[in-house]
Amino acid sequence: MKKLINSPEGVVKDALAGMAAAHADLLRVDYDPDIIVRVGAPIKGKVGVISGGGSGHEPMHGGFVGLGMLDAACPGAVFTSPVPDQMLAATKAVDGGAGVLHIVKNYTGDVMNFEMAAELAAAEGIEVAVVVTNDDVAVQDSLYTAGRRGVGVTVLLEKIVGAAAERGDSLLEVKRIAEKVNSHGRSMGMALTSCTVPHAGKPTFELGENEMEIGIGIHGEPGRKRMDIQDAASITELLATPILDDLPFQSGDQVLAFVNGLGGTPQIELYIVYSELAKILEQRGITISRNLVGSYITSLEMAGCSITLVKLDDELTQLWDAPVQTPALRWGM
Amino acid sequence: MKKLINSPEGVVKDALAGMAAAHADLLRVDYDPDIIVRVGAPIKGKVGVISGGGSGHEPMHGGFVGLGMLDAACPGAVFTSPVPDQMLAATKAVDGGAGVLHIVKNYTGDVMNFEMAAELAAAEGIEVAVVVTNDDVAVQDSLYTAGRRGVGVTVLLEKIVGAAAERGDSLLEVKRIAEKVNSHGRSMGMALTSCTVPHAGKPTFELGENEMEIGIGIHGEPGRKRMDIQDAASITELLATPILDDLPFQSGDQVLAFVNGLGGTPQIELYIVYSELAKILEQRGITISRNLVGSYITSLEMAGCSITLVKLDDELTQLWDAPVQTPALRWGM
């Protein structure tokens, strides 16, 4: 295992120390329980927005703490949901009296740990609302399973919902918008290589010289199928088609298109995928009215990409365009 | 070779198409010769600032085209200096009558191609000034050699100098500031893995399971020495010490600290390196007054990092803080 780390045990704390040192203007880091909190939190009268999840997906979530996005983030161990103590501490740290939204990615562990935290927060008299993202079309959705995973939509949702909270929307309203983004968004990913969990010390799965995994998640979980590698146009088609068929997206739709790198894929390749995606959407009469191309929800050093599409209307577009000032996303100010 | 590309031949054009599609609000792409030009260029009375180099270092340079940074970028083939036709076309496209600055990284090919372009531009009556960055302390500098390479300082210089041009500084003044940034900056990098040039199809060099290269450039050139891998603290020390000794940086200095990923290294590891760097500088009494942590000057999918330090004074700090709006760097507006 070759990584720029001091020890598998130290990864999360050391990275948090780096974030704290680099972004003191935007956020502070508390330890035990570990949380990343926006400077100036809690903001009186503003709905607090928090999220969290295992580490290893940076910049998500800590890199999205700041004006117009998250008020706090809870980083778990690598690929491990944070513990309720973290979400409780974050909830308290950002509660400005208007309630707190928990943005949870749909994984059994995340859902349960956030649930316990919400119970504890409620017991302390803080109003908590929850949105669970579940946008990954690689996973079959059913009442009898754990359901679809939350992936790329989470990033876009945190931005949009953060803007709603920033302009003063109520908790009910913020939750409505969160649910709208989630229901309007779908994602799918693929990997060219596995990642290596620091504690495990070796790749989670082995891929042949010529193979790729389709339908991968963001935790190095193996995907739905393994195939021979193809060119960028074919791979983009493989990812975009199930997304477009699932919602379904239709001719005339405006979308926010997000091409995401998984951590080990350079920007030049993401632009190639974006170019192919733009062609596919144009053929279907779908307009990309906003886009994001970069590595924002990653899986350690995994090479690969994911595509996320969110159907936009005026409300969501306006919230997407609103100012944001975080380590990883910054515009409008 | 596993990459998200359509073909080795198509890499640069396909990525340019993606950039053009994703960033139509900031830039346009012209083909044959390939250049990326800021929307609204040329700006009358403003010094034009252009740069260029081989592709494979994204977001550098194309991702830095926009308000407050570059007016145009010239992308060569992967790891190959662009041709004079590109720099000539870019120079003409951005010349607003106040002259054009060429930012050139010190590589034989880049220097010669930019030189030929400057001769051609001069023949067409455009005033051109040149700054050559050469900040890589891994390379011994001497009158009798090709000299030090230009690496990380280039990114910071483009931002600072772009701000000077944006506020209306003259070509002479812009060039003075450019030379100041270059002379105040030093870098050094290391690799955990090689990269694979698309045309070559296999890794430029082979590193053992347990090895790293110290003093690597950004073109997959082998470094100065190969060593057993060490922890992040030791690696940071190995990179920072020669930088700090070279200028030399001194107790009481304020610096802009830049921890850069080489393309295949995720953000979580860069923050760990940044945390170690902050400790080392603190021990030496050097204050990090500004920082940048991310993958901005890359070497395809190479895993590894580089560290750049630029000594700041009020002038440079103010220019660093000035608004910038490009695909890759954006703040202040």
Added chain:
Amino acid sequence: MQIAADTVIRFIEGVAARLKQHRDELTQLDSAIGDADHGANLDRGFTAVLAKLPSVADKDIGTILKTTGMTLVSTVGGASGPLYGTAYMRAGTALVDRFEMNEHDLVLALEAALEGIQARGKAKRGEKTMIDAIAPGIDALKAALAAGSEPREAIRLGLAAVEGGVQDTIPLLATKGRASYLGERSIGHQDPGATSALFMAQVLVETLDTLS
């Protein structure tokens, strides 16, 4: 059979040691159908529990188990943190203020633990989770006691059923937890959570075997 509070402490110490020893094995199993953290998760949790044990050394069994559960909840994370955490907390609630218990109390505590896991995780048998190890074990233990087996013998039969349950997870298609994302590809792999439950059961039997 009389089980005292210090036996429970030894059981928990034993679990911590056993899980540390098998950490990489659990992580390996979790690599195949999960995210390669189950071993690290439980090791981190039980290491924290070990540090807490001195503070409950002279407390009742309920307090010991509840402290264990709360510490797991606060340090493990992931799916197994809330599940095992709830399990130990519920078992503790079933044994509140008790400094000694017998085999029937043990059954009640194990049933409470399983109910806690099911309440938290909403899974039932046959979904390829730790439940598929724990539930058959409790069934076998209860059946043996009802049939008049010696406690020690009944507990060994319970362990055999846990072992069988773990084996039986291999052909199952996962429908809960992270392994469910693999669909058909989850078939043919042993569930990591069921395996960690087996380690706990082994330590339980071994600890009780040392009682005179």
Added chain:
Amino acid sequence: MQIAADTVIRFIEGVAARLKQHRDELTQLDSAIGDADHGANLDRGFTAVLAKLPSVADKDIGTILKTTGMTLVSTVGGASGPLYGTAYMRAGTALVDRFEMNEHDLVLALEAALEGIQARGKAKRGEKTMIDAIAPGIDALKAALAAGSEPREAIRLGLAAVEGGVQDTIPLLATKGRASYLGERSIGHQDPGATSALFMAQVLVETLDTLS
């Protein structure tokens, strides 16, 4: 020896084919002490030159060579683009308006080419570059002609000197170009640019050999 414009065309076509054929070999050499693009660079450039050749098919040697050089400058990039581009342009300038040349003109053109490379790249002999292949070749060719050798023989002696020069780059420490960044580690590797110069020299000799 009379060399006509169409022979020059055939020479350039031959160079394009030879470089394409040895593309990966050049890239391999450039991987060891550079950035793994020398083969791709020259192949891209000479492929573009091939496309331009029809437009100068009936032109003088100077125009053919200058067009070749300008096309290389416009399509190769890197270090080799300006260097080979300048070389061909200077050779063309030395042969402007000529539809035929002899071995002495060839020497003048080669000298002009080398001067162009040195003016552009500021390197001298012994720095582990293409100069270390070209310069000894020109020296040997001139010496042989001065000593009264037949042109064909002199040219072959020149080629042998180029081959020797390429071999001699192996033990050199690079002080110019990208290989210089390796310091001592550049020692022991053959220079890619010297090798591509050798391919051009081989094609030159082979093309002239076909002349009756």
